[in-house]
Amino acid sequence: ETGVTQTPRHLVMGMTNKKSLKCEQHLGHNAMYWYKQSAKKPLELMFVYNFKEQTENNSVPSRFSPECPNSSHLFLHLHTLQPEDSALYLCASSQERGRGGPDTQYFGPGTRLTVL
Amino acid sequence: AQSVAQPEDQVNVAEGNPLTVKCTYSVSGNPYLFWYVQYPNRGLQFLLKYITGDNLVKGSYGFEAEFNKSQTSFHLKKPSALVSDSALYFCAVRDIQSGSTLGRLYFGRGTQLTVWP
Numbered sequence: 001e002t003g004v005t006q007t008p009r010h011l012v013m014g015m016t017n018k019k020s021l022k023c024e025q026h027l028g029h030n031a032m033y034w035y036k037q038s039a040k041k042p043l044e045l046m047f048v049y050n051f052k053e054q055t056e057n058n059s060v061p062s063r064f065s066p067e068c069p070n071s072s073h074l075f076l077h078l079h080t081l082q083p084e085d086s087a088l089y090l091c092a093s094s095q096e097r098g099r100g101g102p103d104t105q106y107f108g109p110g111t112r113l114t115v116l
Numbered sequence: 117a118q119s120v121a122q123p124e125d126q127v128n129v130a131e132g133n134p135l136t137v138k139c140t141y142s143v144s145g146n147p148y149l150f151w152y153v154q155y156p157n158r159g160l161q162f163l164l165k166y167i168t169g170d171n172l173v174k175g176s177y178g179f180e181a182e183f184n185k186s187q188t189s190f191h192l193k194k195p196s197a198l199v200s201d202s203a204l205y206f207c208a209v210r211d212i213q214s215g216s217t218l219g220r221l222y223f224g225r226g227t228q229l230t231v232w233p
Contacts, residue, residue, distance in 0.1 A: 002161065043206065043223040056220065090159050104150065105221060107159035 003027040004108035006091050012114045013081065021076040021111045023091030032074040033105065034066060035090040043090075049074060050096055081115045088112050118143045118211050122224035129197045129231055137192040137227045139207030149190040150208040150221065151181055160206060166190060177201070197231045204228050 003026045013019050025032060034046040048056035049068040063085075065077040074091055088110045094103040119142045129135045141147055148167055152160040164175025171183045181192045190207060205228075208221040 002159070004159075006159075042225045045220060048220065092160075104162050104165060106162060107152075109159045110157075112157065 002106045002108065004091060004093055004106050006089075006108035006111050008111060009109065010112045010114075012116065013078070014116050015081060015083070017081075018077070018079040020078065021089055021091075021113075023074040023076075023108055025072055025074075025091075025093035025106070025108075027093055027095075027106060029093040029095045029106075030071050031094050031096040031103075032068060032071070033092040033094075034074065034076050035092065035107075037088040037090055037110070039087075047076075078113075081113075083115050086113055086115045118209060118222045120207050120209050120222050120224040122205075122207055122227045124227050125225070126228045126230065129229070131199050131231050131233050132196050135194050135197040135201070135229065135231070137205050137207075137229060139190045139192065139224060140188050141190060141207070141209040142188065143209055143211040145211050147190075148210040149181075149183065150210070151175065151179070151190075151192050152206045152208065154204040154206065154226075156203075163192070163205075197229075199231050199233055202229055202231050 005024050007022045031050045033048050036044045036046055045058050046060045047066045063080050067075040090110045091108040092105040094105045121140045123138055127137055150165045151163040153163050154160050163179050164173050164181055166173045166183045174180045179194050181190055183190050204226045206226050207224040210221050
């Protein structure tokens with residue numbers, strides 16, 4: 001166990017559904033991340049939150065909407081998704097110290113999303 | 117621009133033989149380098165990292181990696197492979213001078229390691 005949990009582990013949804021992915025970290029970290037992992041493609045960074053502030057949105061379509069209510073929880077709200085959005089969605093957290101050092105990102109187990 | 121290359125999509129080795137998974141990187145400043153492993157239907161697990169100091173870094177499960185600045189490489193190694201080492205391995209780099217991209221890691225495409233009995 002890495003200290004980062006994700007729910008649900010598997011999700012099947014239609015293109016008109018609205019659903020949310022949840023991530024929780026128990027490591028006392030101050031930064032959280034959403035990544036998308038598709039078959040045969042590099043890991044894609046979607047969003048970064050540092051001290052609850054979104055610091056990076058990597059040109060992600062608006063049908064993905066992140067929410068970070070506190071430094072321990074991160075959500076990814078999904079609506080009107082497309083079949084090509086089917087992928088493994090990974091959450092990660094780290095303790096960021098600015099230029100003070102490289103902090104290891106710890107990953108959750110992921111949510112396997114299938115869009116029909 | 118920061119980037120990571122893993123030149124081999126697949127590496128196959130016999131159990132008990134040494135293994136090497138290759139990684140080269142490109143950054144504008146000093147690199148911080150990481151290796152992660154991913155088992156089927158799981159998230160990425162941290163194996164080891166290089167920050168500074170000894171070029172040979174030891175990590176989990178008997179893995180080690182050697183930082184070579186002149187060749188801009190950070191190859192993952194293990195002296196004696198196990199069948200249970202079979203997994204997908206990712207190399208990642210972070211440029212410590214990229215202040216506007218705090219926390220951003222650049223990942224390679226991954227190398228599938230298969231260890232056969």
